[in-house]
Amino acid sequence: MxxxxxxxxxxxxxxxxxxxxxxxxxxxxxxxxxxxxxxxxxxxxxxxxxxxxxxxxxxxxxxxxxxxxxxxxxxxxxxxxxxxxxxxxxxxxxxxxxxxxxxxxxxxxxxxxxxxxxxxxxxxxxxxxxxxxxxxxxxxxxxxxxxxxKPEDDDKDEANNFVIRIAKKLLPTTDHYDGDKLFTHVDGQRMMTPMLLVMVAIGxxxxxxxxxxxxxxxxxxxxxxxxxxxxxxxxxxxxxxxxxxxxxxxxxxxxxxxxxxxxxxxxxxxxxxxxxxxxxxxxxxxxxxxxxxxxxxxxxxxxxxxxxxxxxxxxxSRRGRAKAAVSSARRDADSYLQMTYTSFEEERERIFRRMLENEQTIANLPPKYQDLLEERDQKPLTELLREAHLVADKRSADREKGVRTDTSPEGLELAAIRAAGDADSTAQDAALGADTNPGSRGSHEPDAPADVDGQRNHP
Incomplete structure (x- = not known):
């Protein structure tokens, strides 16, 4: 017709x-x-x-x-x-x-x-x-x-296709977003943003x-x-x-x-x-x-x-639920690690809560589904989740202090968080050793109270 x-x-x-x-x-x-x-x-x-x-x-x-x-x-x-x-x-x-x-x-x-x-x-x-x-x-x-x-190819990179690789080589491209702009200026030079590249990839x-x-x-x-x-x-x-x-x-x-x-x-x-x-x-x-x-x-x-x-x-399908939880947890942990304070607060919290829910599902998985946790050529899921929790703890601590430390485009640096954590552990061990050594200081001497900027107040 x-x-x-x-x-x-x-x-x-x-x-x-x-x-x-x-x-x-x-x-x-x-x-x-x-x-x-x-x-x-x-x-x-x-x-x-x-x-x-x-x-x-x-x-x-x-x-x-x-x-x-x-x-x-x-x-x-x-x-x-x-x-x-x-x-x-x-x-x-x-x-x-x-x-x-x-x-x-x-x-x-x-x-x-x-x-x-x-x-x-x-x-x-x-x-x-x-x-x-x-x-x-x-x-x-x-x-x-x-x-x-066919089985899924773990090496498949949908985003890094031929067009994107050519675009990155021929045109100046920034690594950071500037809102939803397709182009931005860096040091006076006009550059593409990842927003334009992702549109090219999807197209x-x-x-x-x-x-x-x-x-x-x-x-x-x-x-x-x-x-x-x-x-x-x-x-x-x-x-x-x-x-x-x-x-x-x-x-x-x-x-x-x-x-x-x-x-x-x-x-x-x-x-x-x-x-x-x-x-x-x-x-x-x-x-x-x-x-x-x-x-x-x-x-x-x-x-x-x-x-x-x-x-x-x-x-x-039980295996379907297991696979969904693993895939979602991996994606959420990775997204959470990349988020900065320029992201919406409620969105960060939403992703973290969903990651926690998937973690609980994963923890209850039968042993026969454990093979889903590790993917070839990718960071182990357990390590990715651990890093996400480190960042969450750091953000929580910063929020309590009223400071912000992840305002850079790269977000919180995991290496710095780990280093700070190791330093705190070392300091705690040293303090514990000093407390058990009577000759180091008075065993019942109280700490002087601290003021708001972290300095000791002395009477």
Whole structure:
């Protein structure tokens, strides 16, 4: 079913309006969204997507466009949630302040919409002119599904990709953020900030994500309007969803397996469709092959079933809970160590409290899950947690004294904290030795009281 140019124009204007609203009213002023804010706006964007699908369902013959839209939307939404894992890794690697993460995510969403719109137009042109493209798309999805089933590579550095390495070599870059500015001045020289680099990193990964998401949705429908709207509506609201399910992401340990099954299913569906439309001379002498084609209704049912099973299995898995606690504790400890007094106080405390909760979960893990605590080529989790507690103790002590010692961009120096702790221990040992030596001083001589600046008051 074709869509009139007027409908296209109205749809594009609505999408631009939603993005502009986000930029003007949500991310212009840096802040950390509350759980309520994230939940309300996630529900609003989800409601918009669902209402749009219902309209298509009731106002198209045989509900065909509505069924195709929901199948495409659910698939793209699931893939976009999986993408949040990578966004989380990138922002953790760049140590993006929590209050600035909204702007980074919104940039990534905008870039993804622009990039995927171009890919949708290119994919539609290829499909219209080359029926063999379905073989190619199907093969891409099968290969992607296979890669998702491979064990995770501990050496994989999502943030240190080729574009970032080139940018750092060619352009002067500062190591520190200047609010949410993309450029800053250091000693009179204009330099890039990490904010620009993290946006480049997320934009680059968005292009890679599109290589499987676009073929996947073309495997469900060849209606360009449905492909476009399902893709865009799955991306809108992703920023709010990130903050809403933060902490739950690590619990979805089997999501990659579910997505692999979905992509493999759509890949097979594409190849069957390609065989049905076959024009390649070396396959059945260039004639269509009589094969069973998978209906869109069946596709929608399979996708929903796989996702439901995957989510339930992830949330009820004991190993999943253990892995989530370990991953979250590692990430929180690392984030806490990098925070300075320029960070929001409540955010530091929130992260530290969550780290403590995960520590308690980890302490109660059965021995068979202890292998999760150590990751190859990474600092042992126990050492990372110990360092976080050292910094927390130091901050607490400084707060009681009314002083601040972590106002530098690097935060508190662990080496200095350890040195101070060793010195205190040495002093305590020496004092204990002196107290037990009657000749050193009067054994009952009291200490002179101290004044506010630490000097002894003598009578």
């Amino acid at each position: 074709s869509v009139s140019p007027l409908i296209w124009i109205i749809t594009v204007l609505v999408i631009i309006g939603l993005l502009a609203f986000d930029y003007i009213f949500h991310v212009r002023k840096a802040h950390i969204p509350t759980l309520r804010e994230a939940a309300v706006w996630s529900a609003i964007y989800l409601g918009i997507a669902l209402v749009f699908g219902v309209i298509l369902w009731f106002f198209t013959p045989g509900h065909e466009m509505g069924t195709e839209y929901f199948a495409g939307y659910i698939t793209e939404k699931a893939l976009s949630v999986d993408n949040l894992f990578v966004f989380l890794v990138i922002m953790s690697a760049f140590r993006v302040p929590r209050e600035d993460q909204q702007k980074v995510l919104l940039f990534g969403i905008t870039f993804a919409i622009i990039a995927r719109t171009g890919m949708i137009a290119g994919g539609a042109a290829i499909i219209d002119n080359f029926s063999w493209a379905f073989y190619f798309f199907g093969l891409i999805l099968l290969l992607t599904a296979g890669n998702m089933l 680059g990964t968005d292009i890679l994500f599109a290589l499987d998401s676009i073929p996947a949705i073309f495997g469900l429908t060849q209606n360009t309007y449905i492909v476009f709207t399902a893709t865009v509506f799955s991306l809108l609201g992703l920023r709010q969803l990130y903050f809403l399910i933060d902490g739950l992401l690590d619990r979805l340990v089997y999501l990659s397996y579910g997505l692999a099954a979905i992509l493999a299913f759509i890949g097979v569906k594409l190849i069957l469709h390609a065989l049905h439309e076959n024009e390649l001379p070396f396959i059945n002498d260039g004639q269509p092959v009589p094969v069973v084609e998978v209906t869109t209704t069946l596709s929608l049912s399979v996708i929903i079933g796989i996702l439901a099973f995957t989510i339930v299995a992830s949330l009820t």
